[in-house]
Amino acid sequence: MASLYNTFMANPNDLNRLAMLAESERELLVQEVEERLRVRAQVRRNQAVGAFVENLVKRALEGEAEKTGFKLEKTGVGSDFAIEYDFLENDQEIVLQIKKEDKIICVIEVKSSTQDFVKMTLTQAREASGKQDRYALCVVPLTSSETDNERVRNDARFVMDIGSRIKGKVNDVENLQVQQEQIAVTGEIEVEVAEGIVRFKINKSVWETGKTFEEFLEFLKAKRI
Helix, strand or coil: CCHHHHHHHHHHHHHHHHHHHHHHHHHHHHHHHHHHHHHHHHHHHHHHHHHHHHHHHHHHHHHHHHHCCCCEEEECCCCCCCCCCEEEEEEEEEEEEEEEEEEEEEEEEEEEEEEEEEEEHHHHHHHHHHHHHHHHEEECCCCHHHHHHHHHHHEEEECCHHHHHHHHHHHHHHHHEEEEEEECCCCCEEEECCCCCEEEEEEEHHHHHCCCCHHHHHHHHHHHC
16 A cells, blocks of 8 residues: 555656546446456466466476476466466466476466366467377366365366367367357357457366376376477
8 A cells, every 4th residue: 555655646647537536437446446456366366376286296296307307397478368367477477398308298288267167368279289299278276265285286187188179269260250150159168259359268078077186197107208
């Protein structure tokens, strides 16, 4: 609150405009503030979930590193992200890369949700469809207000074939003008276009049968370069 007060004191015109808005559009102002607070809380929660997944995978692989050469890295991939679902740091989406002998054997896209779906951007969907053999979608359902390592480990599901499952929809979107009716068909993966922005809606039926954390680790250990 002190920093906000200082900001407005340094910009009295902004303070006057805020006062006028509060008087004329009080409900709108309250809604805007509440929405910003909600989004900020969601981003922080996603950061916590992403950090938990990163920590869990890293710790699980550390025991295998000397024998198998596994290495976990995280990397920022730009500003094209679905803010309510993605693992973000410094306004960048973060993905986890698992390497072996300096080759990327798996890319993990971490998403969390309080609903029965998560969303992927067109960039993310293209990336997944272009790396079908090494792209995993990790979904962590947020079923309670508390988030901890044990809950994340138990609830996380890894969809190993998200690239092949979404590729058809990516092709549809890339031919959007001639295939609009086909794109609108509902199913496990749906396409939403709002204000010119494309989002892929990944429904719960896609991830609920995904691999558990332990099954994902066994997949990594068995994967050949």
